[in-house]
Amino acid sequence: MIYLFAVMLALLSLFLPAIHPNVLAALSPRFNGEEFVIFILSFSLLYHLLNPLRIMLMSYIDSDSELAYFPLQKEIRRKGITPIYLCTICSIYSILITLILSPLYIFILSTTYSKLKNWSIPFLLCIILFSIWKEKRKRYAILIYLLSGILGVFVLNFNPPLLSPMLFGFFTLPYLKLTQKVSFLGIKLKFKFQNTSQLKLLRICLKSSLTSILYALVPSLTSTQLSILWNPTKNDEKTLLNSAITASLPIFCLISAISIGKGRSGYMEEIKHLISPSNIPTLYLIILFTTLLSLFLIFLICFTIQHFPFISKLILPSKFILICFILWLYSLSSLPIIFLAFSISKLAEKLKVRKVHCMGCISLKAVIDSLR
Numbered sequence: 001m002i003y004l005f006a007v008m009l010a011l012l013s014l015f016l017p018a019i020h021p022n023v024l025a026a027l028s029p030r031f032n033g034e035e036f037v038i039f040i041l042s043f044s045l046l047y048h049l050l051n052p053l054r055i056m057l058m059s060y061i062d063s064d065s066e067l068a069y070f071p072l073q074k075e076i077r078r079k080g081i082t083p084i085y086l087c088t089i090c091s092i093y094s095i096l097i098t099l100i101l102s103p104l105y106i107f108i109l110s111t112t113y114s115k116l117k118n119w120s121i122p123f124l125l126c127i128i129l130f131s132i133w134k135e136k137r138k139r140y141a142i143l144i145y146l147l148s149g150i151l152g153v154f155v156l157n158f159n160p161p162l163l164s165p166m167l168f169g170f171f172t173l174p175y176l177k178l179t180q181k182v183s184f185l186g187i188k189l190k191f192k193f194q195n196t197s198q199l200k201l202l203r204i205c206l207k208s209s210l211t212s213i214l215y216a217l218v219p220s221l222t223s224t225q226l227s228i229l230w231n232p233t234k235n236d237e238k239t240l241l242n243s244a245i246t247a248s249l250p251i252f253c254l255i256s257a258i259s260i261g262k263g264r265s266g267y268m269e270e271i272k273h274l275i276s277p278s279n280i281p282t283l284y285l286i287i288l289f290t291t292l293l294s295l296f297l298i299f300l301i302c303f304t305i306q307h308f309p310f311i312s313k314l315i316l317p318s319k320f321i322l323i324c325f326i327l328w329l330y331s332l333s334s335l336p337i338i339f340l341a342f343s344i345s346k347l348a349e350k351l352k353v354r355k356v357h358c359m360g361c362i363s364l365k366a367v368i369d370s371l372r
Contacts, residue, residue, distance in 0.1 A: 140351035147347070 135141035
């Protein structure tokens with residue numbers, strides 16, 4: 001059933017590219033650790049295998065993938081087969097390697113989570129200080145970290161908890177991130193993979209998978225409150241453990257949103273031309289209207305389902321369509337958070353702060369929780 005559900009969502013996301021981030025964010029609290037690994041692996045495998053077909057057949061250029069860096073007219077030439085080959089082969093290898101390493105990741109969490117969570121705050125602070133120390137403009141770096149930290153506190157403390165994953169903005173999981181890393185590496189090397197052995201390609205994918213899992217491990221140990229956020233009614237150790245496995249999800253949501261200004265998200269590319277002084281008032285009005293309309297429709301649907309269940313059965317043939325429609329509305333309502341993150345990222349570029357580290361988003365939240 002989990003496999004079937006993942007396949008259905010992957011197929012749907014090919015035609016509604018804005019839905020799959022919030023689908024994953026919404027469903028993550030509903031699975032335990034093992035189920036979620038199965039779900040995300042099945043989803044990401046099919047999605048990345050079909051993504052080149054969507055770009056080729058539908059002329060949909062997605063800058064999250066390697067193919068977006070090649071104009072459509074080049075893709076039908078002889079060299080066009082290379083990015084398709086890279087995207088497909090690297091996706092298969094990365095997913096298989098992640099499938100092998102996922103039990104090890106869960107085992108590490110189950111054995112070290114309770115021991116290491118007390119050291120998470122000092123560890124975070126050390127990383128933040130080290131990152132700021134590496135910046136040339138340290139004062140501006142501190143400003144950017146504070147802004148991203150305040151945004152992180154707002155998002156992670158948003159109530160009710162069920163809504164908070166939807167408002168994180170664009171969603172990037174470590175299990176999906178690893179395929180992106182391989183794609184970006186392929187862009188840098190361009191067509192050098194044509195003469196590269198399969199063994200070397202496998203090593204690159206292995207390195208990408210290990211890096212992604214390590215990125216997922218550190219935020220999982222940030223604080224107990226991040227785990228309780230997903231399941232606030234149960235605080236037993238088993239619940240905390242299962243939640244800890246997915247505790248890194250909101251962190252990577254914020255990472256993805258903050259990195260939009262770097263041009264790594266295809267969703268924001270389509271409205272980048274709107275970010276100009278003359279269009280800012282109009283953009284704010286569009287965001288405000290879209291958000292209010294989306295929240296109103298969500299409220300109307302939920303109210304109808306709760307008080308008039310027979311109407312929802314007549315209007316919608318299945319719960320699956322209803323869930324997808326609601327999640328699409330949630331993705332629209334996340335625009336203010338995305339725009340704030342985008343603004344912080346653009347400010348960091350103007351101030352020449354090279355990196356808005358993920359720890360800046362969660363450090364303030366974690367420190368505040370530890371002081372309570």
